[in-house]
Amino acid sequence: MDDESLADGEGLGDALLEEELRQAAAVLDPVPEALRQLALDAYALHDLDARIAELTFDSLVDALPVRGVTDAPRMLTFRAGEVTVDVEVTDDGLIGQVLPPRSARIEVLCGPQTAVPVALDTLGRFTSDTPPAGPFALRLRAGAEVIVTEWLRA
CATH class of the missing domain: 1.20.5 (Single alpha-helices involved in coiled-coils or other helix-helix interfaces)
Known part of the structure; x- marks a missing residue:
């Protein structure tokens, strides 16, 4: 042989x-059917060309507590190269800013079929009146560039 x-x-x-x-x-x-469906849903959200914006600041972990403040909003900062995305998560929704300001579209991802478009003004600021429920991420599209933040729980 x-x-x-x-x-x-x-x-x-x-x-x-x-x-x-x-x-x-x-x-x-x-494999439980719910887990299989979750894996399929997560794969459906992937962007092969997207850069991942890493979480560089989370007020739940990195900030010092302020005496007397019981319900402070959660502050998040994501970074992908020279692009920074600052986000404040409140019970009323999201408030944020993309720096440096650029012409872009931003979407709040809350699940496999849920991508809520959010308007970006000329200074890179955005707001969403819908608070994220469960895991969420942000997807920024500026021309051919796509940046997706890490997924977090609200």
Whole structure:
């Protein structure tokens, strides 16, 4: 038996073993349907060309508490290269600013089919009257450039 046919036989054996393991896992430890749907929904939101804006400040973690203030809004700062997105999350919605100001569109992502467009003014400021419920992210489109923030819970 030559090396090539041995390698083909091993590849076939590996493929059969993998298929048997998949079938066993499907019977013994099936993926819950809700988790499968969540994974499909998350994949539907991906932007292959998008840059990820990293969370660089979160007032829940990084800010010092202010005495006497019981319900302070959550302040977030995201950064992707030279672009910064500052966001204030309140019970009434979102208030934010994109720096440096640019002509762009911004969307609040709250789930697989939910992308709420938000107007951006000439100074890069935006507001959304709908507070995010559950995980959310922001997607900024400026020409061909797409920036998506990390997902956070409101």
